[in-house]
Amino acid sequence: MSGALEITHSAPIPEIFYSEKEEKQFTECTICGKNLADGNELYLIEKAFERKSGLDKPQLVFELACCMDCRQEMHDSLSKESNEKIAAYFEANSRVEERDRELKKHDLIDTDVWLNNCIVKNKAMDEVNEYQIYALCWKDEMVFHQMPFMLCGETIDDIMNLLSNKSLDIINDLTADLIDLPPEFRELFKDKKVLFI
Template sequence: MEESSDISPESIPKELHSEYEERPFRNCTRCGETLLDYSEGYHIAKIFKLAETIFEYALCFSCHSGLINEFSVDSKRALEEYYSTNMKPGMRLSGCGLCGLSKSEFVDLEYSVGALFHGSEMIEGFVICAPCMDSTNSLISIKTQGIWDDFLSENFPGVPADALPAPGKLGVI
């Protein structure tokens, strides 16, 4: 028998909590599915600016892969190639996964954090600093940008377009 304490959300780093709900994410931003017991896991993405959360979501595995599958083949290939070539393994949340800069160097500027969780266990986690976020912009096709814009306007109504991130910024692939 498995104990339900396997999924105690207290062990999730504060940085990956929902700022809006002031607790760990409980539900998928897109479909409302409960996350901690979601067997295939879930993704969290947040953007910080001046040490404040300016954007956040959590997506169950199914909504996340559904979104990625709609991206154009070229964008998917370009992003995957970019991340697999440039991502430094083992950085986790300590610094930029692309350029290796320590988080203390840019913690007061802008950066994004992405993570894959199973229950309360972080399977993968990475940070991307602002200059590295911008370096992925050219990899996104017009079609992919359109799909991303639709995703944002459906799930974040009322947020001004210029306050919303580009898909490469969050390392969504």
């Protein structure tokens, strides 16, 4: 395995992190097409959901599997100021490392426990209308190392408000490129908050 992360807690990738579009596990980086299933590197999965009135199940807004090279490129494309503000926000408002230690100490490798509450606002998934989930994976395993976690819409709003106009434009352009929408729906999607971690 590449990278310095030592995998001590992992489990098969649960269906919540499968591609809904493909109805199976992600096998390629959504951005560059690199093979993830047979590769020897970590990758991220991000999915965004929204509850719509009249529907029982939250609707998928966005899904992405991203190799570490593309993730680094996305990170580097944001302004230094925006990246510093995001890092400071998480440092001040989340308990990611403490939560990671607590859950591993009790050997809780239950995806629902890790995803149930927003890591910043502590709001439960079934109480919020919008949320995004994140997982760190390797081949067909999900790694329990600060991830997986959930961010509610309120947290995403907080973070988006920290970003420079340049960084917001980059995120909007990237989202438009990655999501296959007819032109008449692109303007509607501009109001959706998609945060790449």
